[in-house]
Every structure is written in C-alpha cells, then in structure tokens.
Amino acid sequence: MALAAAALLDELMGRNRNVAPNEKGKKLNWEDSEYCKYYLVKFCPHDLFVNTRADLGVCTKIHDEEVKKLFAEGKSFKKILYQEEFVRFCQSMINDVDRKIIKGKQRLELKSQTETIPVSAECQRNTEEINTLTDRINSLVEKAEQAGYQGNVDQAQDLMKLCDKLKEERDSLKRIQENPNTSSSSAQVQEKQMEVCEVCGAFLIVGDAQQRIDDHLMGKQHVGFARIKAAIQEVQALIDNIRLKSERPSTETNFKFNRREPRRGDSYHRDRDHNNGIKNNRDSRDKDRNVNRRHFGNNTSSVGPHRNRDRHSHHRHSGRDRDRDRDRNRERSGDQQSPHHSHRR
Template sequence: MSARNAMAAMLDELMGPKRNVELGKDTKVTFDDPDICKYYIVGFCPHDMFVNTKADLGACPRVHDDNLRLEYPKSDKFEKLGFEREFLKFLSRLDEDNQRRIRKNLEKLKANEENGQKKEDLRKLRDEQEIARIDGEIKLCMAEAEKAGEEGLVTKCQELVDKIEQLEKQKTAVEERLNNTATIPPPIDESAIKVMEVCEVCGSMLIKNDAQCRVEEHLSGKMHMGFSKIKVTIEELRFDNGSRGHLLMLLDISVNVKDGDHVNETDHVIEIGEGGLDRVHEIAIVAEVVRATDIVGMIVIGVTGTETIATDDIVAK
C-alpha cells in the first residue's frame, strides 16, 4: 500500500469513509456501504491477524467501523445481508491456502528426510569401499614386506611394517565411523541435525522436542493463533443452528432452482448434502431452515447417505 493510500485509510478510520461528502448531504454510513469491511462487522478482519508474517494479507482496503460492528447484531438486517456467507468463504479460502502450505511443508520435510537417508546410504557405501581399498593395500604391503624379509632388506621390511600399522589405524577409524554415526562431525548448519516437524495448525516448520519457551513462543505467535482462530470460527459458524444465515451458508446448504417431476423451475429448493447427520437431526435442521425463511412454497430435500427424504410436510407446518 502506498503512503497516499495508507494516509487515506487512516483518515477513513478516524473520520469515516464519507469524510469528503459535501455539507448538507447524507453522510450516514450503512452496513452495506462498499467502503465498509463486512468481515470486521461480522466478527474480525483477517487482514489484521498476520501483519509481518509469511501469511501477511496486507492492509485491509476497507474501513473498520466500530459503531456499525456494535449496531449490526441488534439490527433487523442481522444475518440477512449475506455478510456471514462472504465471511465464511473468505475464511475457508484462507484455511484452504493454509492446508496447502501444510501439505507442501510435509512433502518438503519428507523429501529432506529421504534425501538425508540417501546421503547416509552413500556415506556408508563410500566407507565400505574405503575399507576394501585399505584391505587391498594392507595385503599388498604384507606381501612386499615378506619378500623384503626373505631378501634380507631389513630397512625396507621395517618401513612396510610401519605402513601396515598406519593402514590398520586408518581402517579402524573408518570402521568406527561406519558403525557409529555419533562420530560424524556435526555440519555447519546446526538445524540440519535437528529433527523437524510441521505444525498442523499453521504449517510452520518446528524443531521436534524443542525448548518449552520456544514452543510457547510459537503457540502465542500471530500465524499459529490466527489460523487457529480461523479454524475455530469456521467450525462455530458451520454448526451454529441458531439463525437462518448460519444454517443456509455454513451447513453447506445451497438455495437454487431444480427441475424434476414434482419441482417446477420457479420452485426454491434447499439441498442438504451428506455431513454425518442422522435422519432425525437432519430433518430438525430442515425444519429450522424453513421456519427461519420467509420463502413461500419452498420444497426441501434432505439427503442422508443414499436415502432421499422428501420433507414437504415440514414446509406445510
């Protein structure tokens, strides 16, 4: 955001989005004003949650009006303007993006582990080859030392015996390294020898069994708390049966037009997809939707598993 836009946003926060309206004209801000942040009115604005993190969404381009936020739950327009539906969609997109990041980091971690295993296997292979090479050189030196002894070349024989002793020491060192990885010098990058894991909430890479203070620091961080709040809010909205808006948008219920033997093109149909709900609970939800909706002649179809439940009688009630 440019300095000019940042200043304009700050003035909007302080004076309202209609600060430039001519005197005498209506300056009252309404819930559906395009300059007002609907997410902030409904609950919270995700743009405020991840400032200066990898998930930074940037500054919110709309105004956060505290007065409208307080008035909205008391208004007769509460949950009738579609704000909750848009809020859920936005939160769901953020959650989906986060889930992709988690999967990506898990794949990256797995690839690193596999790559590390390949490097370890290659190191072992090289050590085994080095041992074989030293064994071959020792045998050659022993043969030459034996020949020198037979020929009375005492000095040469002693030199070869000393060389054999050095080769034996080299072989012992390689064997110890092969059988005990603890003797491997630590790499320059300390994190390379630490076992990593992926946070299932925010996707951050963490050191497994890290110090408690660093664990607490992560748990209280913006990304972890932000995505935790998003996930909790999505679940709360999806299973809040207390209002028409929540029912229609958060239980994956869609209002549409459907052709059929007993459904005309102008009929309003609510379809409830599979969600692990039992028949009784599902019909109760359908009934609540109908009672909370002022659409006349609505036909409701609830689906549980492969069974279709026609509930026209609920509409009549």
C-alpha cells in the same frame, strides 16, 4: 498511507469532520459497500498477517466499530450472505495452508528416505582417514625429534602441537567408527529432526529450546491461522442455526394444514360426491340394459309369437275350468232346494 491517515483523523475528530455546521451527517448503514464485510462479521484477515510471509496487504474497506455494532443488532437477511462470504474467504486461506503442510511433510519424508552416503562406504572412508592421520602423526613425531636433536626447540614444539590436533581428529573418527548409528552426516540428522506445524505449516526442530517454541506459538502466522480456524467453526454454526430456524416454521405450517378441521362446506361436498356416485351407477346399469336389448333384439322377435300363443291357450283353459266349477255349484244348490218345493206343493 492515505487510508491510515484518514482513519486516524476519523478516530480523533469523528467521521463527520468535513461536514459543515448547518449540514446533517450521513446516517450509518452497514449495508453500504464502503464498509469491510469481513470486519463486520468477525474480523478482517488482512490485519492478521502484517509483515509476514502470508501478508495479504492493506484492506481497501473501512473498519468502523459503530457500524459493526449496527450489523450485530440488525435482522436483515443480508447478514447471512456476509457470513457465508466470510467463511468462503477464510476457508480458501485454510485450504492453502493445508496444501503447504502436505508438501512440507512430503519433502521431509523424501529427504529422510534418501541417503547420500551409505554407512559401509562411510566406515571405509573413516578407516582410510585414520590410517592417513596415523602416518602423518608418525612422520611429524620423527621431524620433531630431529629438530630437538638439532636444537630447534620452537620448531619441535610446533610440530608436537600439530601432532596433538591430528590425534584428536583421529580419535573422533575412531569413535564414529565404533558407533555406526551416529555415522550419518550432520545435514541428514538435522533434516530427520524437523517437523511441520499442523496449524501454520512452518518447519520446526524437534526438541528445540522452549523459548523458540513459545516464540513460534505466539507469532502472527500461527496465531492468525488458529484464529481463522476457530472463527470458521463459530460463524458456520451461526449460519446453520439461522437456516434451521427459517425451515422450522414452514414445517409446522404444513403440519397444521394437513391436520386442519373440517369446514362447513365439507359435508356438502361429500353429499354431492355421494349423489354423483349413485347417479353414475344408475347410468351405467341403464347403459348395460340398453346394450343387452340391442344385442338380443332379434331373438326376442322370433320367440314372441310362441309365448303369446301359450298365454292365450292358458287363459282359455282357465276360463273353461271356471265355467265348469260354476255349473257344478249351481247343480248342488238346486238339489238342496228341490225337497222343500215338493213338500210345499
């Protein structure tokens, strides 16, 4: 009551009704904990089921329309947190209703399968009741005739009225016996005609009057749960859209980073890497050469003298050949000059 009275006074006199003239009013901020998060996102579920079986009680937070407008215009990351909390709370209520619907269907199915009175036993019982009624009717007719003979007209009329009632009852039993499909009890027939509402979980009568069906569809429970289901889909779509927009810029940034143009220093780094690779190849070849020298050092020492001796013999033979050729050339040149010298003499 106090919260309702305070809300009414705020609506009539303003939220700053208790502020002095020389004081400033409090600035509105939708992030304050005193405001209802569910009301800021969409609506407060506590207001949907007042005075019903699904009543959630009075909301302890403030519902302010101006703060709701500030929330809709705001761009803080906390908005998605409020929306997710709203979806979680509403989804928990829908889960409870779904469990209620499942239990109601199981209950109707169980009652439809269990037959309290078999059809054959019921027919036998109807036959016995018909025979009993026939005997009573015959006895009453005899008593009425005797009363008429004795002059008791009133008694005779009363007995005949009673006979008429018994005849009507006997005729109804005969009709039921002739149609065994309609011989089930009225309670069973009523249960078989029941169904469960897929929105709020209430029990409905199949083929009920249209006025009662309309009253149910316009009731607080049915309208409230239908509104909650629609709000869950709408708010969840907003959350997915916000997450998609937040993930898209990071993907574009990574693509630009991977496809960036070469910078000025990239050629220097490539040349340096190339030179380092050549140097490493040279070092590896030098290492292999040193290893081969160390491995074959002893063999070269034993073969060295033979190679030197062959080299000296080769030089010696080549020198002799050159001297022999020189002498031959001199002899040829001497033979050619001798006739001239003799002629001059």
